[in-house]
Amino acid sequence: MRPTCLPTPGLLLGVCLVIGSLSQTAPGEGPAKTDDPDAGYIIRFYIAKSDGSDPKPLVNAPEISFQGSPSWSRDGRLIAFDGWGKTESGGTAAAIFVVNPDGSNLRRLTEGAMPSLSPQGHRIAFSRYSLGRGIWIMSSNGPDEELVQIDEEGWGTDWSPDGTRIAYTKYDGSGANLSIFNIVEGTRSLVFAPNESPYRQIYWNFAWSADSQTIAFKGTRKDGKPELAVVNAEGASKGLKTVVTGEMPPAVSFFPDGRLMFIQGWPERENRLQLLTVDPAKEGPPQLLPNLPPEFIYSDSCTSPKGDFVLYSRVKPAPPAKSTP
Numbered sequence: 001m002r003p004t005c006l007p008t009p010g011l012l013l014g015v016c017l018v019i020g021s022l023s024q025t026a027p028g029e030g031p032a033k034t035d036d037p038d039a040g041y042i043i044r045f046y047i048a049k050s051d052g053s054d055p056k057p058l059v060n061a062p063e064i065s066f067q068g069s070p071s072w073s074r075d076g077r078l079i080a081f082d083g084w085g086k087t088e089s090g091g092t093a094a095a096i097f098v099v100n101p102d103g104s105n106l107r108r109l110t111e112g113a114m115p116s117l118s119p120q121g122h123r124i125a126f127s128r129y130s131l132g133r134g135i136w137i138m139s140s141n142g143p144d145e146e147l148v149q150i151d152e153e154g155w156g157t158d159w160s161p162d163g164t165r166i167a168y169t170k171y172d173g174s175g176a177n178l179s180i181f182n183i184v185e186g187t188r189s190l191v192f193a194p195n196e197s198p199y200r201q202i203y204w205n206f207a208w209s210a211d212s213q214t215i216a217f218k219g220t221r222k223d224g225k226p227e228l229a230v231v232n233a234e235g236a237s238k239g240l241k242t243v244v245t246g247e248m249p250p251a252v253s254f255f256p257d258g259r260l261m262f263i264q265g266w267p268e269r270e271n272r273l274q275l276l277t278v279d280p281a282k283e284g285p286p287q288l289l290p291n292l293p294p295e296f297i298y299s300d301s302c303t304s305p306k307g308d309f310v311l312y313s314r315v316k317p318a319p320p321a322k323s324t325p
Contacts, residue, residue, distance in 0.1 A: 036316075037057070038315075038316065039062075040062030040065065041062055041065050041066075041067075042065045042066045042084075042315065043065075043066055043067060043068065043299055043313045043314065043315040044057060044058075044067055044313060044314065044315075045057065045058035045059065045067045045070065045081065045311060045312070045313050046058065046311070046312060046313070046314060047101070047309055047310070047311050048291075048292070048309065048310055048312070049291075049308065049309060049310075050255075050303070050304075050307055050308050050309060050310055051289070051290050051291050052275070052289045052290050052291035052292040052310070053290075053291040055292075055293070057103070058079070058099065058103055058311065059099055059103045059106050060103070061083075061106060063085050064083035064084070064085050064097065065083075065084065065085050066083060066084035066085070067081055067082075067083050067313050068081065068082055068083075068299060068300040068313055069081055069082045069113060069114045069115065069204075069205055069300050070300060070301065070302045070311050070312075070313075071115050071116045071117045071124075071158075071159075071302060072101070072117070072302050072303070072304055072305060072311065073117040073118070073119065073120060073121030073305075074117075074119035074120065074121075074161055074305050075119065075120045075121060075305070076101065076304060076305045076306070077100070077101070077121055078098055078099075078100065078101075078117060078121035078140060079098065079099050079100070079101055079117075079311065080096060080097065080098045080115040080116070080117050080124055080140070081096075081097055081099075081115065082094050082095065082096060082097070082112065082113040082114060082115060082126075083095055083097050083108075093111055093129075094111065094112065094113040094129065095108050095109070095110065095111050095112065096108070096109045096110055096111075096112045096113070096115045096124065096126055097109065098124075098140055101304070101309075107142075109124070109138065109140075109141075109142045109143065110138065110142065110143045110147075111128065111129075111130065111131055112126040112127060112128045112129075112136065113126065113127050113128070113129065114126060114127045114156050114157065114204050114205065116157050116158045116159040116166075117140065117159060118140075118159050118163055119159070119161060119162070119163040120163075121140055122139065122140055123137055123138065123139060123140060123146070124137070124138055124139075124140050125137050125150070125157045125158075125159050125166050125168075126138070126157065127154075127155055127156060127157060127168075127204070132149060132152070133152065134149055134150070134151050134152035134153060134154055134155075135149070135150040135151045135154035135155070135157050135166070135168050135181075136148065136149050136150065137150060137166075150166065150168075150181055151168065151170070151179065151181070153170060153171075154168035154169065154170055154179060155168060155169050155170075155204065156168055156169050156203070156204025156205065156206065158206055158207055158208055158215070159208075160208045160212040160233070161208055161209075161210055161211070161212050162212040163183070164182060164183055164184050164212070165180050165181060165182050165183060165212070165233070166180075166181045166183060167179065167180050167181075167191075167206070167208065167215055167233070168181070169202045169203075169204065169206075170190075172194070172195070173195075174194075174195040174196075174197065175197040175198075175199055175200050175201075175222060176197055176199045176200060176201050176202040176219070177190050177191060177192050177197045177199075177202070178190070178191040178192070178202060178206075178215060178217070178231070179191075180233060189235075191215070191231055191232075191233065191235060191236055192235075192236050193235075193236075193237070198221055198222060199219040199220060199221055199222065200220055200221070200222045200224075201219065201220045202217055202218075202219045203217065203218040203219065203220075203250030204250055205218075205250045205251045205252065205300060206218070206250075206252060207252050207253045207254050207260075207302075208233070208254070209230075209254050209258065210254055210255075210256045210258070212233070213232065213233060213234075214230050214231060214232055214233060214239070215230070215231055215233050216228065216229070216230045216243070216252045216254060216260050216262075216280070217229060217231070217250075217252065218248060218249075218250045218251075218252060218262075225245065226245070226246065226247050226248065227242050227243075227244065227245045227246075228242075228243045228244040228245075228248065228252060228260070228262055228278075229241060229242050229243060230243055230260075230280045241280060243260065243278060243280045244262070244264070244278060244286060246264060247264075247265075248262060248263055248264040248265075249263050249273060249299065249300075251263050251299060251300045251301060253301055253302045253303055254303070255277070255303050255307045256303070256305070256306065256307040257307065258279060258280070258281060259277050259278065259279045260277065260278050260279070260280060261275060261276070261277050261289070261301055261303065261310065262275075262276055262277075262278070262286075263275060263276065263298055263299065263301070264276055264286065266288060269294050272294075272296075272297050272317065273297045273298055273299070274288055274289070274292065274297075274298055275288075275289040275292060275298045275301060275310070275312060276288055276289065277289055289310070295316060295317075296314040296315065296316055296317075297314065297315050297316070297317055298312055298313070298314050299312065299313040299314065299315065300312065300313050301313070
């Protein structure tokens with residue numbers, strides 16, 4: 001998640017803008033104490049069953065007041081995410097955290113954002129705003145064990161479930177592209193042929209399918225129309241499909257059965273951002289993930305490796321401002 005609007009190439013329309021308009025506090029400050037279990041948080045992670053039932057907080061850590069961009073290792077033992085909170089200097093910064101799925105052993109690793117765990121959770125690919133902008137890989141025990149920069153111009157990344165490749169966004173004079181870095185061979189390839197991408201922006205928090213064959217992402221076409229699309233990781237010439245059109249935050253994940261989970265406004269809930277599912281291989285409109293408390297706004301999410309749980313962040317809308325006489 002990106003709760004501040006640092007400059008990036010192209011149009012910045014992330015969920016940070018939506019949440020920022022709903023919250024009246026800055027990351028790290030938190031609202032006044034109340035009986036609300038989420039008091040002290042701007043946006044907080046919950047784990048629920050795959051049908052949205054039985055939600056429980058992931059961690060009890062109000063010092064990490066803004067939680068986003070989750071990644072669940074394929075072996076199921078580790079979750080990584082980015083969190084925003086106060087620094088010792090009094091400012092705010094994003095950092096990479098890891099935690100066990102039961103909420104135990106929470107650890108801060110280093111400054112950075114949008115982590116993606118390797119299949120067995122031993123390494124993490126991530127982006128940095130500072131300390132060397134770009135795509136990095138580090139040990140899940142922290143940067144002291146391993147820290148390698150992959151591409152100083154890349155942004156937003158996701159590790160393929162088979163462990164062989166890392167995808168991230170790149171930009172050139174003609175638009176946005178997805179770059180695929182082969183960890184085994186050390187080679188790079190582009191999903192769209194040079195200067196032939198139909199997108200002016202491809203957003204972070206995209207996702208590989210469970211079979212490591214396709215990538216789902218939010219993109220904005222060069223005519224300005226946003227969409228959720230799925231592309232063949234070997235190249236768009238082998239398959240590119242628009243799945244859903246319309247504005248949405250950049251947060252998408254795959255269930256093991258091939259369904260996509262994403263976020264979009266739901267008319268029957270006052271157009272609040274909700275978790276939706278859609279099967280890109282079938283015709284039909286998106287479906288609301290059932291059993292979610294309807295009063296919340298939902299944000300970044302991912303699924304457990306077996307698809308039996310979903311992890312998402314949520315926030316309660318700020319009450320309407322009182323009118324003055």
